[in-house]
Amino acid sequence: MKKICIVGASGKLGQYLVQHSLDRGYQVVGVCRKVSVQKLDRFKGRITLFPGATNDREVIAKAVQGCDAVLTVLVPWGVNQYSTGTAQAVLDHAQPGARLVFSCGWHITMDGRDVYSPLFTTLVAIGGWIGRLLRIGDIDDQVEACRRVFTSNARWTVVRGSKLEEGESQGLPVCSAHVGDPILASNITRRVDFALFMAEALENDKLLHRAPAIVGCQTPSALAMKRTV
Numbered sequence: 001m002k003k004i005c006i007v008g009a010s011g012k013l014g015q016y017l018v019q020h021s022l023d024r025g026y027q028v029v030g031v032c033r034k035v036s037v038q039k040l041d042r043f044k045g046r047i048t049l050f051p052g053a054t055n056d057r058e059v060i061a062k063a064v065q066g067c068d069a070v071l072t073v074l075v076p077w078g079v080n081q082y083s084t085g086t087a088q089a090v091l092d093h094a095q096p097g098a099r100l101v102f103s104c105g106w107h108i109t110m111d112g113r114d115v116y117s118p119l120f121t122t123l124v125a126i127g128g129w130i131g132r133l134l135r136i137g138d139i140d141d142q143v144e145a146c147r148r149v150f151t152s153n154a155r156w157t158v159v160r161g162s163k164l165e166e167g168e169s170q171g172l173p174v175c176s177a178h179v180g181d182p183i184l185a186s187n188i189t190r191r192v193d194f195a196l197f198m199a200e201a202l203e204n205d206k207l208l209h210r211a212p213a214i215v216g217c218q219t220p221s222a223l224a225m226k227r228t229v
């Protein structure tokens with residue numbers, strides 16, 4: 001990895017992705033909305049920015065040129081398929097063979113073998129309904145975005161985040177192929193470590209064509225499972 005692009009660089013997760021990428025010595029290119037450029041002021045002179053909507057195909061085409069990898073924050077904003085447009089633009093324009101890592105939540109399932117609690121399913125359903133009603137977001141858009149990634153031939157990984165919190169890094173999260181695995185029961189990850197997992201995935205070919213669900217490595221469920229191994 002030499003040069004990588006971060007799509008959605010100005011968000012909370014995106015800024016951590018920028019920091020981890022710079023820490024690894026990568027040349028960093030970022031895409032973020034024009035209104036959010038100033039959120040990245042602390043990286044001025046260290047990253048190259050392409051201001052624009054992350055589903056703007058022209059912006060993405062320019063930004064990913066010559067990049068060995070693309071880290072994409074998939075957020076289902078609005079009701080106009082923002083997430084799907086973002087994922088498709090990255091899939092279409094990333095250079096052949098580029099390593100692609102996408103973020104989403106546990107609610108996304110790749111093979112239908114995730115086991116969700118009734119509470120989780122209810123919260124996703126209510127959240128989705130309210131989002132659509134107020135036209136602020138559409139969870140189905142993120143589902144479609146990930147479906148397109150899952151069926152593509154690109155070198156992808158989709159990292160599925162638990163609930164997130166801020167705080168100092170606790171280290172690389174643990175993961176499982178399926179929600180419902182007891183190791184994930186604590187359902188909480190530091191956002192900085194979500195980004196760490198995505199950055200590490202770039203160099204981990206075992207995660208190719210996988211959608212690991214993650215949880216913080218210091219959470220009770222992660223520690224309990226470690227003790228039993």
Ligand SMILES: NC(=O)c1ccc[n+]([C@@H]2O[C@H](COP(=O)([O-])OP(=O)(O)OC[C@H]3O[C@@H](n4cnc5c(N)ncnc54)[C@H](OP(=O)(O)O)[C@@H]3O)[C@@H](O)[C@H]2O)c1
Pocket residue numbers: 008009010011012013014032033035036039073074075077082103104105106160161162163164191
């Ligand atoms: N939040 C959670 O608890 C949670 C749980 C599990 C998984 N995840 C996943 O984690 C990732 C990051 O989520 P996050 O909640 O932590 O948010 P975040 O990192 O703050 O990212 C939000 C992104 O959405 C963009 N955005 C905000 N308003 C927008 C608008 N009106 N139109 C277009 N883009 C807009 C932001 O760009 P600007 O900087 O331009 O505003 C930013 O890139 C997502 O993939 C999410 O599915 C989140």
